[in-house]
Amino acid sequence: MQISANKAVSIDYTLTNNQGEVIDTSSGREPLAYLQGHGNIIPGLESALEGKTSGDNVKVTVAPADGYGERDDALTQAVPRQMFENADEIQIGMQFQTMSEHGPHVVTVIGMDADNVTVDANHPLAGEILNFDVTIVEVRDASQEELDHGHVHGPDGHHH
Numbered sequence: 001m002q003i004s005a006n007k008a009v010s011i012d013y014t015l016t017n018n019q020g021e022v023i024d025t026s027s028g029r030e031p032l033a034y035l036q037g038h039g040n041i042i043p044g045l046e047s048a049l050e051g052k053t054s055g056d057n058v059k060v061t062v063a064p065a066d067g068y069g070e071r072d073d074a075l076t077q078a079v080p081r082q083m084f085e086n087a088d089e090i091q092i093g094m095q096f097q098t099m100s101e102h103g104p105h106v107v108t109v110i111g112m113d114a115d116n117v118t119v120d121a122n123h124p125l126a127g128e129i130l131n132f133d134v135t136i137v138e139v140r141d142a143s144q145e146e147l148d149h150g151h152v153h154g155p156d157g158h159h160h
């Protein structure tokens with residue numbers, strides 16, 4: 001069965017950046033299950049997998065525009081320390097969930113001084129060229145319930 005819209009797909013994958021460092025991998029875990037055509041995965045990977053079938057190996061390089069977007073320096077801002085409940089415990093690299101006008105958003109601490117904590121609201125992979133090495137494990141028709149929810153359910157039903 002070929003991958004097309006509304007197929008439930010399981011993949012093994014390894015994601016590396018352009019320095020060859022592994023950013024994420026399904027190795028040692030269950031394959032990643034997603035619903036093709038529903039934006040469950042980044043657009044550049046979804047389009048590369050269209051038409052492929054189980055057992056296929058796909059290597060694809062995804063530019064930021066088809067991945068997590070370009071970095072936007074305007075999304076970096078200095079926040080007064082007193083805005084944080086535990087300001088003394090904040091360290092560079094910590095992530096916080098905040099509410100923005102576009103809904104919940106994860107920000108990463110990238111700097112701090114005596115008065116301010118500088119946070120970055122870019123996706124951690126924004127601006128990165130992403131190199132995927134994917135093996136397709138399974139392709140099947142999605143159930144109506146999965147289509148209604150816009151995501152894949154596990155073999156023993158619904159877990160969320």
Ligand code: ZN
Pocket residue numbers: 146149151153158160
């Ligand atoms: Zn569901």
